[in-house]
Every structure is written in structure tokens, then in C-alpha cells.
Amino acid sequence: MHTARADRLKALLDRPEDEIDLAEAALLVATDEYPALDIEAYLRRLDELAEGVRRRLQPEADFETTVVALNEFLFDEQGFCGNTEDYYDPRNSFLNEVLDRRRGIPVTLAILYIEIGRRLGLALEGVTFPGHFLVKTATAEGEVVLDPFSGGMPVSEEDLRERLQARFPEHDAPLGALARLLAAADKKQILLRMLRNLKAIYLHREQHDKALGVLNRMLSIDPVLPEELRERGEVYMRLECFRAALQDFRRYLDLNPAAAEAALLHRRISDLERLAARLN
Known part of the structure; x- marks a missing residue:
């Protein structure tokens, strides 16, 4: 990453959690691979996507109505989806590529979803659930967990237990463990989850120079890993x-x-x- 952009990312991540722009941070990380990336242009793209949803809403729209409109616009009309055909394509881990290609993996689609939701007044948080990144928010009826990789569909407690059982068949998931696994991730943790996916791809492909770049970026975000x-x-x-x-x-x-x-x-x-x- 260019020194000025590295300094910009550091300054951004040094802010209080609620002042960190997750999309800007993800795009700054992407400049490691795309040095000429126009970050501001991609941030405007997010603004435009949010405006596309807002035009479909009444000013007093409640949470459920807003989520339905967001899902219909983003996944049905705009065609964003999980890249099930080529899940391990490195481009799925870069937010600019997700915006261009409308394909991503759970964590990058979650970043997209969180950031558009934030522009619409939705307080969405990332969840580093094992094997599949999710999004959650608090409502009057309790927490709601959503899966942007599956079109923003809600995920029930039973679904979550089944996912855990499929991933860890030798263990049962007690309620307390499930609650811990649904803890909100801070924005540094979300970036690190995104980078871990990318690191694993490059290591599997034996692209050691690229893996080194990702590891350097991770350790610049958190030196104690x-x-x-x-x-x-x-x-x-x-x-x-x-x-x-x-x-x-x-x-x-x-x-x-x-x-x-x-x-x-x-x-x-x-x-x-x-x-x-x-x-x-």
C-alpha cells in the first residue's frame, strides 16, 4: 500500500469504533492489490445504491420494511449474490471487485450490506460465525440474524445450530456457546476475517509473495496475531x-x-x- 494510503488506513482504524467507515477501510486494504483504486468513486457507488433503496421507502418505514426493500433492490434488482461458482476467486475478497462484479463471499457481501444499511439508518453489525460470516441487528422483538450471502434472508436459531452441527459434527452447541458465537465483531475483526480468507487462498495456491502482502497487512492492523x-x-x-x-x-x-x-x-x-x- 502506498505510504499515504497506509497512513490513511491507520488513522481511520485509530478512531473510535462508531467513527470507523468500514467500506473506506476495506477499499484502502484493496489498494494493496489495486494501487490506482479510486476509493471515493466506490464510496459514491455505495451512496447511490443506498439512494436506490431509499427511493422505494416511505420516510417512516420500519425495520422490516427497510430490510425487505434492501434485499429486493440489492439482490433481486441489482443482482448481487454469493459467488458459489468460484468461491475461492481472490476477487471475491476485494470490495471494489464485489461492487464491479456483483459477486462476493459472506464477509464482503456483509460489508456491502452493513454499509448500505448504515446509510439507510439500519444499525447492522458483523458476526464472525464459524465458517460463514453473518449480520445481526437488535429489534424490539430481539436480535435478528441475516445472511447477505443468501440474499439477506433471516437465520433462525435452529438454522444456526444446524450450521454448527454440520461444521463440528462431534460437538453439540449449547445455548451459551451459540450466544458467544453471535457476538458482534468490531470493524478490525471484520477486516481481519476478510483478509484471512484471502490469505488462505494465496497459501493454497502457493502464491507466497501475495500471501506475504496479506499477512503484512493483517499484522499492521493487529501486530499481536x-x-x-x-x-x-x-x-x-x-x-x-x-x-x-x-x-x-x-x-x-x-x-x-x-x-x-x-x-x-x-x-x-x-x-x-x-x-x-x-x-x-
């Missing part, structure tokens, strides 16, 4: 950046000294120290 430090160390090793790998493995063990792979990493650190000494 043990798993990402370990993974970045492994990427550095593959790219033959041995001193950088050594630094990340040491930092990982400082943060996670009882890690299951601690003995393996201590041996790897010893090997890297000998290698670094020869390179001096």
Missing part, C-alpha cells in the same frame, strides 16, 4: 528471507510459549540462527 506471525515466518522461509523468518518465529513463541509445535519451532530457530550466522 500469533498464528499470522507463525505463518508469515513460514512464508519468509519459502521466500528465503531467513532473518525475517527467524524474527517472526521468535515473536510467535514469545506470544505462545506453550504452543503444540514449540519444540519443532525451537529446532527451526536453531537452524535459522546457524544459517543467518553463515550469511553474515
Whole structure:
């Protein structure tokens, strides 16, 4: 990311939570891949989409009416949808591409949904539910969970339990666990969820230079991410950046000294120290 835009993202994420523009942050992250991205043009696109919904609403429209209008406009009329045909296309993880192609994955469609909803007065929050990002809001009748990947459809407690059971068949999901899993994510957590998807794609494709860029971005958002430090160390090793790998493995063990792979990493650190000494 260009220094000015990196500084802009840092300043944005240093604001109080309710002052962070999630769409702007996601677009700033996208400039790592698209350096010439016109962020303001894409923010105007979001304004235009929200205005398209607003024109269909009466001024006193309630929550349910607004959500129905949002879903009809965004998913039926505009054609936004989950990219089930090519779920692991990296473009699904960039908000500009989602706006251009009208295809995305749960977390990027949720960012789109949250940001258009915010412009309509809907207080929507992201939920880092295992395996499938969701959106929720509080109403007079209680919390409502929505799935932008499935056209903004509401998700019942029974549906949530079934999803958990499918993902973790060996465990039952007690009510308390389900409540914890539906906790609202802050905006940094949403960005990190988006970047984790992208990181996993690049690692699977063995695109180590791109994976390194994503890991660097994640660790700039939150420097204390043990798993990402370990993974970045492994990427550095593959790219033959041995001193950088050594630094990340040491930092990982400082943060996670009882890690299951601690003995393996201590041996790897010893090997890297000998290698670094020869390179001096």
C-alpha cells in the first residue's frame, strides 16, 4: 500500500469504533492489490445504491420494511449474490471487485450490506460465525440474524445450530456457546476475517509473495496475531528471507510459549540462527 494510503488506513482504524467507515477501510486494504483504486468513486457507488433503496421507502418505514426493500433492490434488482461458482476467486475478497462484479463471499457481501444499511439508518453489525460470516441487528422483538450471502434472508436459531452441527459434527452447541458465537465483531475483526480468507487462498495456491502482502497487512492492523506471525515466518522461509523468518518465529513463541509445535519451532530457530550466522 502506498505510504499515504497506509497512513490513511491507520488513522481511520485509530478512531473510535462508531467513527470507523468500514467500506473506506476495506477499499484502502484493496489498494494493496489495486494501487490506482479510486476509493471515493466506490464510496459514491455505495451512496447511490443506498439512494436506490431509499427511493422505494416511505420516510417512516420500519425495520422490516427497510430490510425487505434492501434485499429486493440489492439482490433481486441489482443482482448481487454469493459467488458459489468460484468461491475461492481472490476477487471475491476485494470490495471494489464485489461492487464491479456483483459477486462476493459472506464477509464482503456483509460489508456491502452493513454499509448500505448504515446509510439507510439500519444499525447492522458483523458476526464472525464459524465458517460463514453473518449480520445481526437488535429489534424490539430481539436480535435478528441475516445472511447477505443468501440474499439477506433471516437465520433462525435452529438454522444456526444446524450450521454448527454440520461444521463440528462431534460437538453439540449449547445455548451459551451459540450466544458467544453471535457476538458482534468490531470493524478490525471484520477486516481481519476478510483478509484471512484471502490469505488462505494465496497459501493454497502457493502464491507466497501475495500471501506475504496479506499477512503484512493483517499484522499492521493487529501486530499481536500469533498464528499470522507463525505463518508469515513460514512464508519468509519459502521466500528465503531467513532473518525475517527467524524474527517472526521468535515473536510467535514469545506470544505462545506453550504452543503444540514449540519444540519443532525451537529446532527451526536453531537452524535459522546457524544459517543467518553463515550469511553474515
